[in-house]
Amino acid sequence: EKLGIEVIPGIELSTSTRQLDVHILGYFINWRNQEILHYIRLFQQERLKRAEKIVAKLNSMGLKLSLDFILEKAGAGSVGRPHIADALMEEGYVLSYDEAFYKYLGNGKPAYEPKYKISTVDAVRLIHRAQGLAFLAHPGMDLSNEDVTQLIKIGLDGLEILHPSHNETKINYFYQLALKNNLLVSGGSDYHGDRKGNATIGNYNIPYQFVIEMKKAVGKSRLLVNQNFQKI
Structure with a gap:
């Protein structure tokens, strides 16, 4: 706050469904949620074993x-x-x-070891229980259009449409798909360090309207949760 920087608590989960490698983004999660903290510790332990x-x-x-x-x-x-x-x-x-x-x-190479993953459905439910929004990360990178259409049905809140791997055609396609299915949209640089000499951090401008719409959705979701608790 002192620096005037807005921080959105989030997480990216590696998941699998029908032998597909699917990454799920969680935005505006309650980072103190004990269940999600448990899973983070589990993932850390599994990464060490790997x-x-x-x-x-x-x-x-x-x-x-x-x-x-x-x-x-x-x-x-x-x-x-x-x-x-x-x-x-x-x-x-x-x-x-x-x-x-x-x-x-790399995959299939002599020292390759598979990553521990949870199912895509479980990841989406976990993010929702942590009061967050679940988005499909970089849908145009490793998934077919049919794969994305099927994944939308599991309860996603949105699609990451702006990504370094998406050209203008893909961005427009996924934007229209999101509109058609009443989904939110997001974007990011997917920066994981510049080991490849291609630092993307700061090179992708995301419309702040994306964030505003996410905040509205989070507010509605948490209001419903609170109302349900009051009824119990």
């Missing part, structure tokens, strides 16, 4: 990395494949972040 398995696979191939070294790179954050890629580069096993994924860490 890192241990990946390091063991790399060690078996003769690439000597220690888990402690990788955890140092993760710092206070949750450990993930990007930190392992950083360690591979630092130790001279690969020359770039992309090479680390292409040779060892």
